[in-house]
Amino acid sequence: MSQVKLSQRSYDIQASPIRKLTPYADEAKKRGIKIYHLNIGQPDIETPGVFWEAIRKYGEKTLKYGPSNGIPQYLESLKRYYNKFGFNVNTEDIFVTTAGSEAIIFSFLAVMETGEEIIIPEPYYTNYNGFATMAGVKIIPLTTYIEEGFKLPTIDKFEEKITSKTRAILLCNPGNPTGTVYTEEELTRVVELANKYNLFLIADEVYREFIYDGMKHTSIMEFPGIEERAIIVDSISKRFSACGARVGCIVSKNKELMEAIMKYGQARLCPPTLEQIGAVALHNLGDDYFKAIYNEYKLRRDTLYEGLTSISDVIVHKPQGAFYMVAKLPVKDTEEFAIWLLKDFNIDGESVMFAPLDGFYGTPGLGKNEVRLAYILNCEDIKKSVHILREGLESYRTVNLNTTL
Amino acid sequence: MSQVKLSQRSYDIQASPIRKLTPYADEAKKRGIKIYHLNIGQPDIETPGVFWEAIRKYGEKTLKYGPSNGIPQYLESLKRYYNKFGFNVNTEDIFVTTAGSEAIIFSFLAVMETGEEIIIPEPYYTNYNGFATMAGVKIIPLTTYIEEGFKLPTIDKFEEKITSKTRAILLCNPGNPTGTVYTEEELTRVVELANKYNLFLIADEVYREFIYDGMKHTSIMEFPGIEERAIIVDSISKRFSACGARVGCIVSKNKELMEAIMKYGQARLCPPTLEQIGAVALHNLGDDYFKAIYNEYKLRRDTLYEGLTSISDVIVHKPQGAFYMVAKLPVKDTEEFAIWLLKDFNIDGESVMFAPLDGFYGTPGLGKNEVRLAYILNCEDIKKSVHILREGLESYRTVNLNTTL
Numbered sequence: 001m002s003q004v005k006l007s008q009r010s011y012d013i014q015a016s017p018i019r020k021l022t023p024y025a026d027e028a029k030k031r032g033i034k035i036y037h038l039n040i041g042q043p044d045i046e047t048p049g050v051f052w053e054a055i056r057k058y059g060e061k062t063l064k065y066g067p068s069n070g071i072p073q074y075l076e077s078l079k080r081y082y083n084k085f086g087f088n089v090n091t092e093d094i095f096v097t098t099a100g101s102e103a104i105i106f107s108f109l110a111v112m113e114t115g116e117e118i119i120i121p122e123p124y125y126t127n128y129n130g131f132a133t134m135a136g137v138k139i140i141p142l143t144t145y146i147e148e149g150f151k152l153p154t155i156d157k158f159e160e161k162i163t164s165k166t167r168a169i170l171l172c173n174p175g176n177p178t179g180t181v182y183t184e185e186e187l188t189r190v191v192e193l194a195n196k197y198n199l200f201l202i203a204d205e206v207y208r209e210f211i212y213d214g215m216k217h218t219s220i221m222e223f224p225g226i227e228e229r230a231i232i233v234d235s236i237s238k239r240f241s242a243c244g245a246r247v248g249c250i251v252s253k254n255k256e257l258m259e260a261i262m263k264y265g266q267a268r269l270c271p272p273t274l275e276q277i278g279a280v281a282l283h284n285l286g287d288d289y290f291k292a293i294y295n296e297y298k299l300r301r302d303t304l305y306e307g308l309t310s311i312s313d314v315i316v317h318k319p320q321g322a323f324y325m326v327a328k329l330p331v332k333d334t335e336e337f338a339i340w341l342l343k344d345f346n347i348d349g350e351s352v353m354f355a356p357l358d359g360f361y362g363t364p365g366l367g368k369n370e371v372r373l374a375y376i377l378n379c380e381d382i383k384k385s386v387h388i389l390r391e392g393l394e395s396y397r398t399v400n401l402n403t404t405l
Numbered sequence: 406m407s408q409v410k411l412s413q414r415s416y417d418i419q420a421s422p423i424r425k426l427t428p429y430a431d432e433a434k435k436r437g438i439k440i441y442h443l444n445i446g447q448p449d450i451e452t453p454g455v456f457w458e459a460i461r462k463y464g465e466k467t468l469k470y471g472p473s474n475g476i477p478q479y480l481e482s483l484k485r486y487y488n489k490f491g492f493n494v495n496t497e498d499i500f501v502t503t504a505g506s507e508a509i510i511f512s513f514l515a516v517m518e519t520g521e522e523i524i525i526p527e528p529y530y531t532n533y534n535g536f537a538t539m540a541g542v543k544i545i546p547l548t549t550y551i552e553e554g555f556k557l558p559t560i561d562k563f564e565e566k567i568t569s570k571t572r573a574i575l576l577c578n579p580g581n582p583t584g585t586v587y588t589e590e591e592l593t594r595v596v597e598l599a600n601k602y603n604l605f606l607i608a609d610e611v612y613r614e615f616i617y618d619g620m621k622h623t624s625i626m627e628f629p630g631i632e633e634r635a636i637i638v639d640s641i642s643k644r645f646s647a648c649g650a651r652v653g654c655i656v657s658k659n660k661e662l663m664e665a666i667m668k669y670g671q672a673r674l675c676p677p678t679l680e681q682i683g684a685v686a687l688h689n690l691g692d693d694y695f696k697a698i699y700n701e702y703k704l705r706r707d708t709l710y711e712g713l714t715s716i717s718d719v720i721v722h723k724p725q726g727a728f729y730m731v732a733k734l735p736v737k738d739t740e741e742f743a744i745w746l747l748k749d750f751n752i753d754g755e756s757v758m759f760a761p762l763d764g765f766y767g768t769p770g771l772g773k774n775e776v777r778l779a780y781i782l783n784c785e786d787i788k789k790s791v792h793i794l795r796e797g798l799e800s801y802r803t804v805n806l807n808t809t810l
Contacts, residue, residue: 130672260415267535
């Protein structure tokens, strides 16, 4: 009997760089080590109580299929939420998805055929790779650099990547993992490019509210003349600290696109109902909620930034948005260093975990000495994490002379 | 500025035949007409109270990302559930998905490359078409017939469909839409075929508990020697009347396959947590729950069957499982008839909705005069639905002589 063989894509699909070190962390925990998880964008902030209350009060006796595009009251909430930012959208321009993940997969399927291409500035959210594999499409990475604050490349750099197969550009703004916020001027150039080359422009704006230093978030939905091309993929996970809720959405004024999304969505029937009930309550919270979490995250960012910049030979990009920070460490391979921290190092029974950045690049070989740190823990824990990282680096460079720079 | 174009698959993907008549039903409801929905497998049975209680008691303050493969306590529940049926599975052989839909998509992606083929007896659950489009794979339909009780075709009929691109066979058992339960002998033949041609065997067994007339459900997991090939896709939606929960799973003893599924699953991070908490409680209900719903569904089946067989010129297959019934009506096009029932017919302000069956066939032209009726309403409503159908058919045949047979 021959061995049955999986599809090639099952071998090709990237294992999550954010989660693949988890077995080492689990092993450390078994040995009684406490791990500070800066590797994953899972905030420690409580999901607002109104979310839990709304779900507890849900009175239906049968948990029925919901509408494929989301329950009407949540679509209304989303409409009000986007209108607040000046987006001229109605409920029919919104499709509720099972988290931002499904929003991205559906968008990829809708705008690209198998083998077609999407340009994404790198480093980019690593799970885009998995979604591209699932949709059978190709990500064309366009490198941005820590030394330049991960700013968008000039238009000629984009144009170098455009082929007959290019169908879309994806921008994550504010950026994961970079924390970079694109200016209106940068975005204008990309909008013009999309118009010129007849491309879709997909914007991952799940960190819309996480903007620091008085910067303003500019959405692609604010540009006139881009209505047919603009697709927003969104999620409540980060905004309301509800990562396990699995509620996201697609927003677009392109009617034909939304009809296609409806067909993909009908195949999988509906997104989860209860969490949409909770999300309605979350969207009623208003701006006070965001002000409170804004202050907390800004403090965390500053604490992590000050800590990291005080470590010698570490290069850090100060992010203007989201809750991630990229740092270049004086080691050859940050994955090896990450594993060493989990396996062979601790201070008073504590160690730290981050995400090696090479998995966030599409270009092989890049990011080997970079890491992503999520500032999703309180400042006390961030300070301890920085301390462990500082001491760990020193120790690692002493014992592993050949693997450090 | 040129018009931006969607992917070809966005035009090709089938609109849900179960949901596409919904606008007509909505329109009828606006006119004050009550519609009996036999078109969709949405039971009116209450989701057991333990589900709601478990979710209300959930004490975490932050709804965090869960493990990609499901929360540990639910994996344990599923293991016990499958062990009860004699499946030799452990928690690592189970992967929790966002409903059965995701279980099927992941399975398609894992075993087939773009353009490869899966053989599915038709009529089959229509949403397989959407999942195949998303995965870029091709469903090769193998026709079964109402006159033969939709029994599995002989092996030579399967062999006629096998090409160099065939990678898998999918069986839905008990069948949706047919309600047919495959015997151990029928399944043995397919298992031998899968071994002979080195194919995966995917079994959609979400209706496992819905078996009538003293028949026994045989799972592909019970066959020795099929461990590397067998994949079960499952869901709590029908079993526990929790369609809006979006909790399903994949079960397989193939380690390499489960590693691939983990990678697809990590890309989308995790299935919803709260409903898994509820599902743990559901799996603790035990057999009494199933006995009660069994009796109710059997009564509904018998009521619908007796009703339909009493209408002249209607051919009905008496299902041994699930909660669907296929009937051949004396009209040329059941979709037109369905629309007519919603637009132009009612009895005392009530009408009925079913799913035209042509969308459940992969072979064009088949099923035009067949329908699927879901017996998910109480017997009183089923009797009223049959009455409306009987009178409606008579009326339709009188006013639309050219469209009836």
